Amino acid sequence: MTAPLDAALHRQARLSVSVALALLVGSGLLLLLGLGIGSTGVESLIAMRDDPVALQIVRDIRAPRAVGAWLAGALLGLAGAIAQGLFRNPLADPYLLGSASGASLGVAVALVALGATPHADAWLPRFGLTGAAFVGATAAVFLTLALARGVQQTMRLLLAGVVVGVVLGALGSMLLMLQPAVMLSMQAFMLGSTGFIGWSGCAVMALVWLACTPLAASLSRVLDALSLGEATATSLGLPLPRLRGILVATLALATGAAVAQTGLIAFVGLAAPHLVRSMLRTTHRRFLWLSSLMGGVLLLAADTLARWLIAPQELPVGVLTAVLGGGYLLWLMQRRVAPGVS
Numbered sequence: 001m002t003a004p005l006d007a008a009l010h011r012q013a014r015l016s017v018s019v020a021l022a023l024l025v026g027s028g029l030l031l032l033l034g035l036g037i038g039s040t041g042v043e044s045l046i047a048m049r050d051d052p053v054a055l056q057i058v059r060d061i062r063a064p065r066a067v068g069a070w071l072a073g074a075l076l077g078l079a080g081a082i083a084q085g086l087f088r089n090p091l092a093d094p095y096l097l098g099s100a101s102g103a104s105l106g107v108a109v110a111l112v113a114l115g116a117t118p119h120a121d122a123w124l125p126r127f128g129l130t131g132a133a134f135v136g137a138t139a140a141v142f143l144t145l146a147l148a149r150g151v152q153q154t155m156r157l158l159l160a161g162v163v164v165g166v167v168l169g170a171l172g173s174m175l176l177m178l179q180p181a182v183m184l185s186m187q188a189f190m191l192g193s194t195g196f197i198g199w200s201g202c203a204v205m206a207l208v209w210l211a212c213t214p215l216a217a218s219l220s221r222v223l224d225a226l227s228l229g230e231a232t233a234t235s236l237g238l239p240l241p242r243l244r245g246i247l248v249a250t251l252a253l254a255t256g257a258a259v260a261q262t263g264l265i266a267f268v269g270l271a272a273p274h275l276v277r278s279m280l281r282t283t284h285r286r287f288l289w290l291s292s293l294m295g296g297v298l299l300l301a302a303d304t305l306a307r308w309l310i311a312p313q314e315l316p317v318g319v320l321t322a323v324l325g326g327g328y329l330l331w332l333m334q335r336r337v338a339p340g341v342s
Contacts, residue, residue: 012280012281012282013286015279015280015282016280016282016286016290019276019279019280019290020289020290020293023290023293023294023296023297024293026297027070027293027296027297027300030066030070030297030300030301030304031066031067031070031300033304034062034065034066034069034300034303034304034307035058035062035063035066036062037062037304037307037308037311060198060199064197064198064199064201064202065194065195065197065303066300066303066304067202068194068197068198068201068202068205068261068262069194069197069262069299069300069302069303069304069317070296070297070299070300071202071205071206071209071258071296072194072197072205072258072261072262072265072299073258073265073268073272073295073296073297073298073299073300074209074213074292074293074295074296075205075208075209075212075254075255075257075258075292075295076094076254076255076258076265076268076269076272076295076299077268077269077272077273077291077292077293077294077295077296077298078209078212078213078216078254078288078291078292078295079094079251079254079255079258079269080092080093080094080268080269080270080272080273080291080295081216081272081273081276081284081287081288081291081292082216082223082247082250082251082254082288083096083251083269084273085223085226085227085284085287086154086223086226086244086247086248086251087154087157087158088154088226088227089158090273090274090277091270092270093267093269093270094251094254094255094258094269095165095255095264095269096158096161096162096165097140097141097144097157097161097164097165097248097251097252098140098141098143098144098161098162098164098165098168099137099138099140099141099252099255099256099259100137100165100255100259100264101140101164101165101166101167101168101169101172102136102137102138102139102140102141102143102164102168103133103134103136103137103140103189103256103259103260103264104133104136104168104169104172104186104189104190104264105136105140105168105169105171105172105175106132106133106134106135106136106137106139107129107132107133107136107186107189108172108175108176108182108186109132109136109175110129110132111129111179111182111185111186112175112179112182129189130201130260130261131260133189133256133259133260133263134256134257134259134260136168137252137255137256137259137260138252138253138256140164140165140168141248141252141256143164143168144157144160144161144164145157145160145248147160147163147164148160148161150241150245152240152241152244154230154244157248188263188316189263189264190263190264190318191263191264191316191318191319192262192263192264192265192266192316192317192318192319192321193262193263193316193317193318194261194262194299194303194317195314196261197261197262201261204257204261205257205258205261208253208254208257209254209257209292211253212250212253212254213288213289213292215246215250216247216250216288217284217285217288217289219243219246219247219250220283220284220285220287220288221238221284221285222238222240222243222244222247223247223284223288224283224284225238227284255269262317262318263318264318265299265317265318265321266318266321266322266325266326267321267322267324267325267326267328267329268295268298268299268302268321268325269295270325270329271298271325271328271329272291272292272294272295272298273287273291273294274328274329274332275294275298276290276291276294298321299317299321302317302320302321302324303317305320306320
């Protein structure tokens with residue numbers, strides 16, 4: 001009985017390694033492709049050895065943008081996998097705890113303060129819109145936890161996140177209505193963009209990814225147990241409230257770091273885990289890593305496509321991920337409800 005089980009586990013491990021290698025190779029190829037796509041085309045990549053302006057374009061604009069897109073996608077893919085395991089819901093996404101609405105409200109408040117406060121010029125540029133977005137996302141998660149009275153009840157936490165998201169979204173919309181002058185500046189954040197990512201932003205996201213991914217993987221046993229039901233997880237002797245709290249904090253940190261740099265990118269955190277599941281079934285330890293790699297590939301591919309489709313202009317990458325991600329999920333739903341398909 002153990003021989004077939006061992007063989008199945010071995011096949012699963014080999015398939016996981018193959019998928020991971022394919023995603024890493026795809027990431028490398030997309031990074032190279034991203035260096036050659038922009039308003040000046042591939043000429044900048046060819047001429048950068050002799051032209052200092054071309055070198056600056058590739059080194060200081062295209063390279064951090066491509067690397068930042070991969071890192072933001074990797075953080076969202078990781079956060080989506082954690083959220084779906086934590087809530088035992090394949091439709092859960094990284095913004096489920098209100099972080100997206102909190103980040104939007106934080107940016108809106110910062111933009112209004114920049115235009116309305118006399119001393120805003122002194123402190124706001126140092127703090128930055130990315131800092132405002134991160135603080136807003138983190139504050140929204142803390143508010144969700146306060147309303148849910150901790151992380152003990154998953155359904156209560158889920159409902160609190162929905163309420164916080166709706167209320168903070170309404171506050172942000174009201175603020176924009178009262179100060180319509182900031183709507184244009186807010187648009188880039190709401191539509192999602194990787195165009196403003198620099199090397200400092202890449203460094204922040206890389207540090208967060210290197211901290212969050214191993215931490216989440218070390219707690220994969222909790223997500224495996226929760227997939228069997230909360231009663232089963234409790235019967236295994238796991239300290240669920242404390243471990244669930246760490247997972248929620250990891251989810252919030254990964255989401256906040258990505259949103260602060262790119263704005264609201266739709267469907268990457270939702271679609272990346274689904275794509276991994278369509279390729280293989282594995283434990284959460286491998287699933288978290290693979291979902292993160294898949295998220296990086298998805299957002300980097302979408303960003304490269306957004307820069308190429310109507311070059312030298314570009315599409316907002318958040319709009320492209322919403323269209324492609326929504327189309328993929330609709331196709332997935334249609335396939336599962338089709339007659340004769342189980």
